[in-house]
Structure formats: structure tokens, C-alpha cells
Amino acid sequence: MGLLDGLRAVLGLRAEADAKRDAHPDDxxxxxxxYLTMEADLGYESMNEGALCFAGVDSRRFRDAVDEVEAILEAGREETGTDFSVTEDDHGYHWVILSDSDPEDLITSLHFAADTFIEHGYGSRLLAAVFGYEDHEGPAYWIYSFRRGAYYPFAPRSGRERDSSTEFTLEAALDGELELEREKEYWYPLWPSQSGRRPWE
Known part of the structure; x- marks a missing residue:
């Protein structure tokens, strides 16, 4: 199974078939x-970045939905200061990438983007929302799978290795605060491209 097939299986069709509850952007x-627990209790700093991953559809109606997402974020940029961009990665998946030093504004903007896709009937195209943190040992991400309706931690290290100890520590610390994915087979790594530093790069 290749990387693309793996992503489709774990965040896509298989996850949808095995979903225990409907995902909701309010999650x-x-x-x-x-993020307060991450910073105050665990010593992580926010990267001030988050991203929404979705699978595209070759249709004008879907393009209109993406255009509305961009229009909403553009309208809110002056008020919240949340910068954004829409890109496609090496695997053919699309990302809405947001940057803001205020975590509340960042989360709200991600919610608006996800909710807009759902209102247009494209909730099934949403794959994941990603929130970035880092400490002296490296980055750590919280990934929300829309198909599973749950979060899981991802701590990538050089050489495409994962820091499982860090991931389990984060799981224990945020248990009860986030809706966590209990089945570890769905803790799918979102590796960046060879030249990228973030999962969406």
C-alpha cells in the first residue's frame, strides 16, 4: 500500500465505513x-499555524464552495488578522493553511472553513484538521480526522520516524479534554513532502 492509498484508507473511505459517529466542525x-494545556502544562509553544486538508472534486460546484471559503477568510482577515492560503500537496490533496498568533482566531477560522464545505454538501471531502506545536525536542501536531470524529497526536522526527513516547504522553495529557481516537491504526502520519517542514508543505 502506497502513501496515497494509506491516506485514503485511514482518513478516507475505510475511516468513513468504520466511523463511530458523525464528525462535526464544532469538535x-x-x-x-x-492549547492552554499544551503550553502551560506540557511546555509546548503553538506554531501559530493550522490547516484543513480536503480531497477535491472536479466540478464547478465544488470550485464555488472553495471560492466561498476563500471569500469568508478574506473578509475575516482584516478583523482577525488571520492569514491564509489554499494549496495542493504532492499527493494531490488540497489544504487551507491559516496563520494567526491568536489561537482562538485560528480555531474559529478553521471552523468557518470546514462548516462552509459542509453547508455546500461536501463534508465527505474533508479529511483532517491539523494544529501545530513544538518544544525543544521538535514538532508535535494534533490531527482531527473528520471521518472518525476524533483527534490523535503526531510527533514526526527526522528520517520519517515518529516519537511514540511523545505521542502517548500527549494522548494521556489531553484525554478527557479532546475526543481522542482510541484505535491506534487510525493514528496516520501526515508526512510532509521531501522538501517540506509541515504536513501541508
Missing amino acids: LFGMSTA
């Missing part, structure tokens, strides 16, 4: 308190 607001 993203769980990060509003979780």
Missing part, C-alpha cells in the same frame, strides 16, 4: 482549551 473548538 475543532476542543482545541480552544487544549
